[in-house]
Structures are given as C-alpha cells and as structure tokens.
Amino acid sequence: MDDSAPLISLNNIYITGKIISYMAVILKRGVRFMDKNQLLHRVQSMIQSSTKRPKHMTISTVKVADIFGVKPEEVQKGLEELVQEGYLKQSRLDSPPYHDIFLMP
Structure with a gap:
C-alpha cells in the first residue's frame, strides 16, 4: 500500500473544504457576477x-x-x-x- 495515499486524500479534503468555504462567503455576501x-x-x-x-x-x-x-x-x-x-x-x-x-x- 502506498503511504502517500492518505496524505493525498487529506489534501483533497482540505482543498475541497477551502473551496466550499469561499463559495459560502461569496453566497453569504450576495456577490453576483455579470453574465x-x-x-x-x-x-x-x-x-x-x-x-x-x-x-x-x-x-x-x-x-x-x-x-x-x-x-x-x-x-x-x-x-x-x-x-x-x-x-x-x-x-x-x-x-x-x-x-x-x-x-x-
């Protein structure tokens, strides 16, 4: 078993969590983007x-x-x-x- 696999999934979880938190801040502030x-x-x-x-x-x-x-x-x-x-x-x-x-x- 590869020892780096758990580290990679922890990194993916961390990055995904950051993206979700940034999206929550954007939605909370009501920021809208021009289409x-x-x-x-x-x-x-x-x-x-x-x-x-x-x-x-x-x-x-x-x-x-x-x-x-x-x-x-x-x-x-x-x-x-x-x-x-x-x-x-x-x-x-x-x-x-x-x-x-x-x-x-």
Whole structure:
C-alpha cells in the first residue's frame, strides 16, 4: 500500500473544504457576477428599440448595473469585452455632449 495515499486524500479534503468555504462567503455576501450573454441581449434590445439613425444607444453602466445587481465596473468591463469580441461597436458622438455610444456591428 502506498503511504502517500492518505496524505493525498487529506489534501483533497482540505482543498475541497477551502473551496466550499469561499463559495459560502461569496453566497453569504450576495456577490453576483455579470453574465455577458444577458448583458449582450439587454444592450442589443436597447439599441434595436432606439429611434435614432443609425441605431445606437448611450449605455448608463450605473443603471444597467442596478438592473443586474452588480457593480458598474463589471458592466463597463463586460461592455469592453463585447466590443473586443466584435459583438458591439463603440463610438463617440461628434457633437455635444460627446457621449460614448454603442452600435450593432
């Protein structure tokens, strides 16, 4: 019999216990994570419902974060990732107030 087998299973139990305790802390604090698919569908529907030509929308990260129950920084990061992945285009208005806008590719 291998003497390291009990040590390995004790290590596995310890690691599993740590993971479970971290998950419990996350759930207890109510930490939620941004789902990029939900964000993409929300932003796409906002753009499609726009009356502007070409269809575009200024996205308030604070309002979207409130809807999803996450921090505005997570929404901003999600939007940047969607732009990098080619799901959205980002531009800036040519006239005041010079807001950043999002368009469909």
